[in-house]
Amino acid sequence: MPIIANKLKRLTPFTPIRVLVVFNDTMTAIAPITLKVTRCDGVNNELAYKELVRPLVESELLESEKHFAGKFGCVFTPFFQLGPKTYLGTKPMVHKEAFYPFMHDSALEYYRAKNFADMRYYISAQVGSSREVVLPLMGEREENNDEMIFDSGYLNILNGLGIKNKYIATDFYVDLNTERDGGNEESLLIKDFLTSKSSSFVRPELFAGEKSVRILVRFGGEGKPYLITSKIQRQGHSIRLFESQFDAAQSLGFKVRQFGDGIIFDDFDWNTKVDIMVVATCTKLESENYTKTLIGLNWRSVPCELTLQQTIGINDVGPTYKSRLYYLGKATRNANKGYNQALNRWEDDNYQFDDSTGAKFREYREFVELLNKAGHSNDRGMQGRALLNWHDRSAKAFAGEEQVFVFAANFSLKYESPKRVEVNGLRPFGEIFTNQFSDIYTSEEDRVYNMELGVASFNSAGNSGFNFNDIGSMTDKTSNHGLQLKLPLPNPTNSDLPWGKTLPEADLKELAAKLNGEHSTPSQKEVYKRLSEEGLTEGEVKQWFIEDATKSKVKPLGAFKNE
Numbered sequence: 001m002p003i004i005a006n007k008l009k010r011l012t013p014f015t016p017i018r019v020l021v022v023f024n025d026t027m028t029a030i031a032p033i034t035l036k037v038t039r040c041d042g043v044n045n046e047l048a049y050k051e052l053v054r055p056l057v058e059s060e061l062l063e064s065e066k067h068f069a070g071k072f073g074c075v076f077t078p079f080f081q082l083g084p085k086t087y088l089g090t091k092p093m094v095h096k097e098a099f100y101p102f103m104h105d106s107a108l109e110y111y112r113a114k115n116f117a118d119m120r121y122y123i124s125a126q127v128g129s130s131r132e133v134v135l136p137l138m139g140e141r142e143e144n145n146d147e148m149i150f151d152s153g154y155l156n157i158l159n160g161l162g163i164k165n166k167y168i169a170t171d172f173y174v175d176l177n178t179e180r181d182g183g184n185e186e187s188l189l190i191k192d193f194l195t196s197k198s199s200s201f202v203r204p205e206l207f208a209g210e211k212s213v214r215i216l217v218r219f220g221g222e223g224k225p226y227l228i229t230s231k232i233q234r235q236g237h238s239i240r241l242f243e244s245q246f247d248a249a250q251s252l253g254f255k256v257r258q259f260g261d262g263i264i265f266d267d268f269d270w271n272t273k274v275d276i277m278v279v280a281t282c283t284k285l286e287s288e289n290y291t292k293t294l295i296g297l298n299w300r301s302v303p304c305e306l307t308l309q310q311t312i313g314i315n316d317v318g319p320t321y322k323s324r325l326y327y328l329g330k331a332t333r334n335a336n337k338g339y340n341q342a343l344n345r346w347e348d349d350n351y352q353f354d355d356s357t358g359a360k361f362r363e364y365r366e367f368v369e370l371l372n373k374a375g376h377s378n379d380r381g382m383q384g385r386a387l388l389n390w391h392d393r394s395a396k397a398f399a400g401e402e403q404v405f406v407f408a409a410n411f412s413l414k415y416e417s418p419k420r421v422e423v424n425g426l427r428p429f430g431e432i433f434t435n436q437f438s439d440i441y442t443s444e445e446d447r448v449y450n451m452e453l454g455v456a457s458f459n460s461a462g463n464s465g466f467n468f469n470d471i472g473s474m475t476d477k478t479s480n481h482g483l484q485l486k487l488p489l490p491n492p493t494n495s496d497l498p499w500g501k502t503l504p505e506a507d508l509k510e511l512a513a514k515l516n517g518e519h520s521t522p523s524q525k526e527v528y529k530r531l532s533e534e535g536l537t538e539g540e541v542k543q544w545f546i547e548d549a550t551k552s553k554v555k556p557l558g559a560f561k562n563e
Helices: 063-068 107-112 152-160 181-188 191-195 243-250 362-372 379-388 505-515 522-532 538-547
Strands: 019-022 031-039 045-055 072-076 079-082 085-088 119-127 137-140 166-169 172-174 207-219 226-228 232-234 237-239 256-259 262-265 274-285 301-310 316-334 352-355 401-412 414-416 422-424 448-460 485-490
Touching: 019 031, 019 063, 107 191, 207 379, 207 448, 226 379, 274 301, 274 316, 274 379, 274 448, 301 401, 316 362, 316 448, 352 362, 362 379, 362 401, 379 401, 505 522
Parallel strands: 262 485
Antiparallel strands: 019 072, 031 045, 031 119, 045 072, 079 085, 119 172, 137 166, 207 226, 207 274, 232 237, 256 262, 274 401, 301 316, 301 448, 316 352, 316 401, 414 422, 448 485
């Protein structure tokens, strides 16, 4: 590749670079090689790539390189991802320290300080545990045109070897310029992208400022109410459910009561559909990171995931569910007079919610209605404030306008049972049986255990900003962010429970031909026997509850057919 190193010409971040590495005859086997692209002008950030050293083939070599065919080496092209696309070129890199307090507030400010004008890089290689070697870069020099910067030591060596008009440099220069190519390079000015030591693109920051989450749960599917289970302060007491929601919970047909921080179900049907809703808010939105020309990501819809945990005894991590956070709108208020303790309400609130959903997202209309009424002092208004973390009596008075951006994600819980049946509902898991005392005078079949359900983590994709470590609710200081449900669990080996049900008869007949035929192996026949019998054995319960606790799916049926 030509290396232009005078002050007038630089490579752009999107200039493709081709590196050919050829080994001498002592290299006779395929081996891993690490190639590093390092910024070395004081920033000293590096990006590592993995390749294989293997025999070079003629089709990948230039005409002047054909004589290297058959020798061990590799052809390497640095690349980086930006938004949905991958680009050949040199990724601009910056130390995280550049954005520490009192340094630079943004990537744009760092750019305006001329820190991207003369980025100096070199490329090095390392095979296995051998010494890392900086690769020399070779280029042609035309007569009377000195565009190469080179090391005089290399020049003396080359002159001694009789090589004329070829000069070697170890470093090359890259220039980022937002006024070039229609301003496309402005898309590179994202702090998370610049400080990442990965060629992969990680979703940049979106949710910023103060952040909070609220966990809600719905039993029975569409049409049933969501219950706000986060701890809230009301009339000097910490409670989990508002009065109207508590009444709604009772109407589900379960025996529900509140005790301490928990919502206790004295009766629960494990065939019940369960949905978990996460309402997430932030006071600042970095949406411009997503709308840049070369990024083009939809900031109104961001992937996320929720991991459950069983909190009796040592916390047991359960399955992870995936969904998307959808933008519901922006809530604003102006409460210059603060909170009126006597009237138990905000004064001079001027609250409003700008609904961004329109007729879309039917499953979120219930929350949008609450958010529209969050300025009221009645029970519905208080529930709306609970979603926004604006209901705390001890909150300090503030002046001026406050705003929060509201997102929500729905997780419809489902799992695949050990019988390979897909079940819509809550999957039990964890060491429930060893961590609880059970009445030794009660027959094993009639014993009842308890599952205490919490949230282990909630994360939005990449560096977008919502994760377990930095979400702190003003009123809910528990590690599980408010979801604390205590559910009775009958003996899990009982055949009438949803995870003990067998597949439909037609599916079992199909399996019988594969697993229980004349030529089936003993292990296949045993698998079919267990799939066709109702209920789980104690061993299967322990395997599924403990060893496979993090799995929403187990071994697929197709895996048995060729055993």
